[in-house]
Amino acid sequence: MSEPSAHSVPPALAAPTLRGLDVETHLRTPAIKQQYVTTMFEMIAPKYDRFTRAFSFGMDVAWKNELLAHIRPTLRTDAHVLDLACGTGDLAAALARLVPDGRVHGIDAAPTMITCAKERGQGIGNLRFDVGDMMRLDLPDESQDVVTIGYGLRNVPDHRVALREIHRVLKPGGTLANLDFALPEPGAWRWLYLTYLKTMGDVYGWLWHGEPEVYGYISRSIAHFVTLKQLAADMTATGFTVSYESPKLNGGVCLHVAQKT
Ligand SMILES: C[S@@+](CC[C@H](N)C(=O)[O-])C[C@H]1O[C@@H](n2cnc3c(N)ncnc32)[C@H](O)[C@@H]1O
Numbered sequence: 030m031s032e033p034s035a036h037s038v039p040p041a042l043a044a045p046t047l048r049g050l051d052v053e054t055h056l057r058t059p060a061i062k063q064q065y066v067t068t069m070f071e072m073i074a075p076k077y078d079r080f081t082r083a084f085s086f087g088m089d090v091a092w093k094n095e096l097l098a099h100i101r102p103t104l105r106t107d108a109h110v111l112d113l114a115c116g117t118g119d120l121a122a123a124l125a126r127l128v129p130d131g132r133v134h135g136i137d138a139a140p141t142m143i144t145c146a147k148e149r150g151q152g153i154g155n156l157r158f159d160v161g162d163m164m165r166l167d168l169p170d171e172s173q174d175v176v177t178i179g180y181g182l183r184n185v186p187d188h189r190v191a192l193r194e195i196h197r198v199l200k201p202g203g204t205l206a207n208l209d210f211a212l213p214e215p216g217a218w219r220w221l222y223l224t225y226l227k228t229m230g231d232v233y234g235w236l237w238h239g240e241p242e243v244y245g246y247i248s249r250s251i252a253h254f255v256t257l258k259q260l261a262a263d264m265t266a267t268g269f270t271v272s273y274e275s276p277k278l279n280g281g282v283c284l285h286v287a288q289k290t
Pocket residue numbers: 039063066067070081113114115116117118120136137138139142161162163164178179180181184185186
């Protein structure tokens with residue numbers, strides 16, 4: 030790997046627990062949102078994979094496979110791929126197998142996620158992981174062929190800043206593939222969806238961590254995020270052409286694929 034290894038590291042964790050941190054205040058205040066988010070993902074990192082499979086009833090795996098299947102036909106085997114908010118590195122590891130002559134670089138703000146990802150990536154030569162912030166990537170302009178993100182944009186203080194940063198590091202014509210929760214259009218389904226996720230998240234949080242806020246965060250973060258149409262509009266405004274939009278759960282989740290223009 031010839032790219033720089035130093036990355037801008039997110040704000041230091043101020044608290045080892047979410048108790049005493051008000052989630053709503055953090056979600057609506059970009060200057061302090063990252064502190065809450067990184068503290069939470071540090072806490073859940075060791076159980077993250079098991080939780081995700083259980084909470085999504087396995088749908089997460091199918092959606093990530095759809096992402097991979099969609100970009101695979103145009104993915105060169107020597108491509109440089111950046112997986113942002115890589116978490117424990119499942120997507121990055123799968124991508125590394127698709128680009129045997131290229132390389133995959135996973136970046137995440139939570140150091141414990143990166144520790145888990147490095148364990149997963151042991152023995153995969155074209156894969157590396159670093160702690161970093163997708164809103165301030167320490168990577169050269171136009172250095173990446175593909176950027177992938179699984180459930181990441183919703184968690185950053187300003188997803189539009191992250192989109193601009195992704196646009197900067199992608200080569201002209203490069204591809205962004207983004208899978209995330211989205212805010213359903215206003216109406217009964219939005220209310221039902223957020224209420225279900227909040228209730229189930231609180232239950233899982235109590236059972237798995239003794240803190241309901243841990244997973245109740247999911248519905249709250251969606252409520253502060255944008256609809257899939259708005260996200261596509263934000264991509265377009267940043268300089269991407271959205272080529273594929275695949276809504277799931279009636280607009281509660283979406284896979285977007287876009288090219289840098
Ligand atoms: C819901 S997890 C998704 C993990 C993985 N991509 C997946 O699909 O399972 C969201 C991840 O975003 C990371 N994250 C939050 N803010 C970030 C930022 N500013 N830059 C990079 N990663 C960030 C968190 O640490 C967390 O690991």
